[in-house]
Amino acid sequence: MRKASGKTKTEAKAKLKENLRDLEDGHAIAPHRYTVAEAVQDWLQFGLSGRDESTIETKRILAEKHVIPALGARKLRNLSADDVDRWLAQKAEEVSTRTLQELRSILKRTITRAQARDKVKRNVVMLCELPKGRPGRPSKAMNLVQAEAVLNAAESAAPWLRAYVVLSLLTGARTEELRELTWSLVDLRGRPAENGMPEIPPCIMVWHSVRAGGDTKTSKSRRTLQLPQRCIVALETLKKRQDVARKAAGDDWQDNDLVFATRTGTKLDAGNVRREFRRVVTRAGLVGKEWTPREMRHSFVSLLSADGVPLENIARLVGHAGGSAVTEKVYRQQIRPVIQEGATAMDRIFPTAPQGGTGEP
Incomplete structure (x- = not known):
C-alpha cells in the first residue's frame, strides 16, 4: 500500500502521485522527513573513508558552521536549486571563494551520496553556479x-x-x-661517476x-x-x-x-x-x-x-x-x-x- 498525506486533498493526491511515479521509475520511496542535516551527518560519518583526520575535521567544521545551520532543517526531497543559489549568494558575502568552493563541494557530495541511496531524485547543487566570494588572504613571496x-x-x-x-x-x-x-x-x-654510472x-x-x-x-x-x-x-x-x-x-x-x-x-x-x-x-x-x-x-x-x-x-x-x-x-x-x-x-x-x-x- 502506498500512502500520502497533506493539509488538503489536492496536496495529498500530489504526494501520492509522486510516490507512484517513484515506484514506476524503480526508485525506493525515501522518508519524507529525511533532512539535509541528516544527509550531511551521514556523509561525514561514512563518506570520507580513507581521508586524513585533519581533512575530515576541516569538513566537519565547515559543514556544522555553514551548511547545517542554514539548510539543515530543510527536507532533502524539497531542497531546490533556488534554495542553494540563495544560500551560496549569502555565503559569498561572508567567506572567500576558496571556502565557498569547499561548502558547495560538501553539499554536492552529500546529495550525491543520498541520491545513490534513492533518498533524493536529483542533485540540485549541479544546477547552481558558484558565485565569487570575498577575497582570500593572498599568498606572497619573499624577495x-x-x-x-x-x-x-x-x-x-x-x-x-x-x-x-x-x-x-x-x-x-x-x-x-x-x-x-x-x-x-x-x-x-x-656518489662520483664510476664504472659507466652517472654521478x-x-x-x-x-x-x-x-x-x-x-x-x-x-x-x-x-x-x-x-x-x-x-x-x-x-x-x-x-x-x-x-x-x-x-x-x-x-x-x-x-x-x-x-x-x-x-x-x-x-x-x-x-x-x-x-x-x-x-x-x-x-x-x-x-x-x-x-x-x-x-x-x-x-x-x-x-x-x-x-x-x-x-x-x-x-x-x-x-x-x-x-x-x-x-x-x-x-x-x-x-x-x-x-x-x-x-x-x-x-x-x-x-x-x-x-x-x-x-x-x-
Missing part, C-alpha cells in the same frame, strides 16, 4: 633581501628549525613533505607526505632533488645534534627515522612548526604573523624565476602535476621570464654556506 634575512635569522635557531627553513626556501619542498622526510631518503654524500649528487628523495596513506600530493610530486650546499651543511649539523638527543632520551626515544622530529623522535605538530617559523621571520625584521611556512615554497619559485630559471624547470622542481601550466596559474605573481636549475641556481643566489648554527635542540 632576495628578505629571504637572505630569514636565512641569517635561522642560523641562531634550533638545528631542526634552521634546517627546516633552509630546505623549505632552497628546495621548494612542501611543508607536509618535509615533516614526513626520513634520513633513509637523505643522501648527504652522493649522483647529495640529494633528498621527496617520496612521502603527511597525507592519508603517506603519499605525495600527486604522482609528479614524487621527486628527487639535488641539495644546495647550504642545505647539506644544515642537515649535517641537524643529524649530529639529533644523535645527541637520541642518547639523552634513552628508552623514551622513538626511532621513526624522521629528519624533523621532537626531542623523543616523534612527529612535529604543524602548529608548532608554524609558530617557531614565525619567530624566525620576526627576528629577520618581518611581521611574523603575516607569513606561513608554505610561503617559503612561493619564495623558492619567485627567486628562481627572477634568476632566469625556465618555468618548465621550476614546475619539475616543485612537483606540479600539470607542469608549467599549473606553476604559472598558482604562482603567477611570482613568475618572471627564463635559464637554469634548482640547486645550482640556489648556490649562486645564496653563495655563503655557514658552518653550523648556534641554536639548541
Whole structure:
C-alpha cells in the first residue's frame, strides 16, 4: 500500500502521485522527513573513508558552521536549486571563494551520496553556479633581501628549525613533505661517476607526505632533488645534534627515522612548526604573523624565476602535476621570464654556506 498525506486533498493526491511515479521509475520511496542535516551527518560519518583526520575535521567544521545551520532543517526531497543559489549568494558575502568552493563541494557530495541511496531524485547543487566570494588572504613571496634575512635569522635557531627553513626556501619542498622526510631518503654524500654510472649528487628523495596513506600530493610530486650546499651543511649539523638527543632520551626515544622530529623522535605538530617559523621571520625584521611556512615554497619559485630559471624547470622542481601550466596559474605573481636549475641556481643566489648554527635542540 502506498500512502500520502497533506493539509488538503489536492496536496495529498500530489504526494501520492509522486510516490507512484517513484515506484514506476524503480526508485525506493525515501522518508519524507529525511533532512539535509541528516544527509550531511551521514556523509561525514561514512563518506570520507580513507581521508586524513585533519581533512575530515576541516569538513566537519565547515559543514556544522555553514551548511547545517542554514539548510539543515530543510527536507532533502524539497531542497531546490533556488534554495542553494540563495544560500551560496549569502555565503559569498561572508567567506572567500576558496571556502565557498569547499561548502558547495560538501553539499554536492552529500546529495550525491543520498541520491545513490534513492533518498533524493536529483542533485540540485549541479544546477547552481558558484558565485565569487570575498577575497582570500593572498599568498606572497619573499624577495632576495628578505629571504637572505630569514636565512641569517635561522642560523641562531634550533638545528631542526634552521634546517627546516633552509630546505623549505632552497628546495621548494612542501611543508607536509618535509615533516614526513626520513634520513633513509637523505643522501648527504652522493656518489662520483664510476664504472659507466652517472654521478649522483647529495640529494633528498621527496617520496612521502603527511597525507592519508603517506603519499605525495600527486604522482609528479614524487621527486628527487639535488641539495644546495647550504642545505647539506644544515642537515649535517641537524643529524649530529639529533644523535645527541637520541642518547639523552634513552628508552623514551622513538626511532621513526624522521629528519624533523621532537626531542623523543616523534612527529612535529604543524602548529608548532608554524609558530617557531614565525619567530624566525620576526627576528629577520618581518611581521611574523603575516607569513606561513608554505610561503617559503612561493619564495623558492619567485627567486628562481627572477634568476632566469625556465618555468618548465621550476614546475619539475616543485612537483606540479600539470607542469608549467599549473606553476604559472598558482604562482603567477611570482613568475618572471627564463635559464637554469634548482640547486645550482640556489648556490649562486645564496653563495655563503655557514658552518653550523648556534641554536639548541
